[in-house]
Amino acid sequence: MSGRFISLEGGEGVGKSTQARRLAEALIQRGVDVVLTREPGGSPGAEAVRALLLEGEGERWTPTTEALLFAAARADHVARTIRPALARGATVICDRFIDSSRAYQGAAGVDDAAIMALHAIGSGGLLPDRTLLLSLPPGEAAARAMARDGGNADRIGGRDAAYHAKVATLLASFARAERRRFRFVDAAGAEDVVTRRLLVAALDGTAG
């Protein structure tokens, strides 16, 4: 039996972490076995790599090294957390996955084919069954992130607006190129309204 693998993607502050938790709660209420996880992280080894990636100076790693570290963290997360959960039939909800590497490391200059090659080596090329792309006007997302962090963004979140605009453009282009896997979800409005949109988008194309 293989469970359903759902990832949430989007820029900083759009509400991914809030909605990953709310979506998990909504599915658990329906009797679904859910594993809620996140990247970078989601297993002890990957959480240790997360600290290397998100702390320190902006130029601590070259773009290629950064891509390798994300791929290494993901390989551990997939092997130790995601594949075992899917194998027992659980639904996995993951706050960011491979498309974050394609967008963020892609925006830093790493080739998409190289990122997918690392993913093939590290994680057998595992892709989500459904990727929910949360979208919000950049000003609104920045205001939410600012309310949360008070301007103390992490090493990657703190990059300039042009970089984040490139990330958003790349994520949208992946969603347009893979319409079967992706759903665009409007992240504006009250939390419960967004959760209802996500539930529909998470489940469409399935029996449940």
Ligand SMILES: Nc1ncnc2c1ncn2[C@@H]1O[C@H](COP(=O)(O)OP(=O)(O)O)[C@@H](O)[C@H]1O
């Ligand atoms: N629908 C919403 N309306 C208003 N604020 C929200 C909404 N969803 C999340 N937030 C708030 O915005 C901030 C960023 O949300 P978060 O879930 O951490 O975003 P992300 O994981 O995408 O960076 C948090 O302070 C959160 O409480």
Ligand SMILES: Cc1cn([C@H]2C[C@H](O)[C@@H](COP(=O)(O)OP(=O)(O)O)O2)c(=O)[nH]c1=O
């Ligand atoms: C998973 C992943 C995250 N990131 C970046 C995006 C974020 O700036 C940062 C940490 O992710 P996260 O904790 O999800 O940040 P936020 O809640 O602000 O969205 O790591 C990558 O650059 N590549 C990746 O593969």
